[in-house]
Amino acid sequence: MxxxxxxxxxxxxxxxxxxxxxxxxxxxxxxxxxxxxxxxxxxxxxxxxxxxxxxxxxxxxxxxxxxxxxxxxxxxxxxxxxxxxxxxxxxxxxxxxxxxxxxxxxxxxxxxxxxxxxxxxxxxxxxxxxxxxxxxxxxxxxxxxxxxxxxxxxxxxxxxxxxxxxxxxxxxxxxxxxxxxxxxxxxLSNLNPQNHMGIALCNMTRMEHGETWGQGFNVTPNVGRLLEALDRERLAIAEALGLSVRTIFEHFHLSFHVPRDTVSNMNQQMHAEGRGGTGPATADSRYVTEDVPYGLLMTVKLGELTGRDAKLHRSGVEIFSAMYGRDFFAENELLDALAMDQMTLADLKSLSREGYRPHGQPA
Missing domain, CATH: 3.40.50.720 (NAD(P)-binding Rossmann-like Domain)
Incomplete structure (x- = not known):
């Protein structure tokens, strides 16, 4: 094709x-x-x-x-x-x-x-x-x-x-x-925003200094626990919607072919096998500029709609906004164009199934 x-x-x-x-x-x-x-x-x-x-x-x-x-x-x-x-x-x-x-x-x-x-x-x-x-x-x-x-x-x-x-x-x-x-x-299936939040937040000086650093190696036990806590917020929103989504443990197991363990141990195994990757060598990284406004913020909005406040995700948007001197809450062009703040949960559920319809034509 x-x-x-x-x-x-x-x-x-x-x-x-x-x-x-x-x-x-x-x-x-x-x-x-x-x-x-x-x-x-x-x-x-x-x-x-x-x-x-x-x-x-x-x-x-x-x-x-x-x-x-x-x-x-x-x-x-x-x-x-x-x-x-x-x-x-x-x-x-x-x-x-x-x-x-x-x-x-x-x-x-x-x-x-x-x-x-x-x-x-x-x-x-x-x-x-x-x-x-x-x-x-x-x-x-x-x-x-x-x-x-x-x-x-x-x-x-x-x-x-x-x-x-x-x-x-x-x-x-x-x-x-x-x-x-x-x-x-x-x-709620894209884990990159939550994972990149923890990795970037905990390794920001390495990014700013342009260092070459092992990403998997630096998902230490404390960083791993942060990623697991972020994952629990995402899963709580999915549960409120009656949805089944992949856990962070399934994500690393299926994406990177390592045995299920703690998030830190799985990343250490990836590093030991030479598949842990390198982290961003600049603060101008999509880990922040993409994943904060287009990933974390979307999860925050879904938390608001479902009554499952994503406190850590919201804190991530707040902290990165302070670090970068930008308002990441105002940088999502898609959510703004869709006027998501004016949607009800019922509206979003219907559109997510059917999409928009041409006038007089069923989807």
Missing amino acids: RVGIVGAGAIAFGAAAFLEQSGHSPILWSPSGERTKRLAAGEPLVATGAIEGSFRPGVAHTAEELVSGADVVLIALPGYGHKHAFDAIAPHIRADQAVIISSHASFGALYLSRLLAARGIIVPIIAWGTTATTGRQPSLVEASVNTVRSKIDLCTVPESRSSEGLALCRRLFGDRFVERDGLLAIA
Whole structure:
């Protein structure tokens, strides 16, 4: 299949390498145009680690070119770029296409559904709870792939297209998907924001000094207990919604292939096996700039709607706002565009199942 990938960072590069290795034809589009210049000039994409090889993904220069040449569109860039990406691709999406969001953030699937409904279009919008690969981007022609996840949670909006969405993802990425009970479950299935909060908060000076440091190694017992406490807040919200979501222990076991243990011990095992990864070498990291406004804040909002106050998540937004001299409570463009503060829980539940409908047309 021809897969148009919006993004050109580590996750987009990892997805492109995986797809080409599996016999598909990935096409990359960098919204800024800067991150694909060397690939467009003919240099190969070199992947190392969990995926090895030299690849030659296509390069699109505009959103229209990307979408028109694709069977399916994959969103693979940080959450703070999702609204811009949706605004760019929505005018060009066809009724015979599908969109995969890797990974889903802040009910972006609903925003895209609304844009398409305004054009009278419904397509399967597939929300992943996490990414297919993890890793770093040593250069603009390299992907260092740390792991390929064995399990990925997903759902499809509208849910009437669920079987179609699941079959598509399996065709592209193999039998590694677990269908969850709607978009609310997926919203609570992405553990990166809570985990990155604890890791960044407890290692901020390393990030600011630009050090090279082992991420798994520095999930010490105290940091691990913080991550476990954050996880209990997320699970309490899921319980209030009657949803089953993956625990932090299942996350590390399934994503990084280590035996179940305490969070700290699992990370120490990853480090001992050389798979613990390196932490951010800058404070300008998506661990904060993406995950605080687009991850932690969303969990805070769901806690408010369900009466399960996410005190640690809220504290994280407050603390990082103070540290960075920014108001991260005001930086989520998707939640603002959806006017989530004006939604009732019943409104959100209905939209999360059906999405937005073109006038007079059932979802």
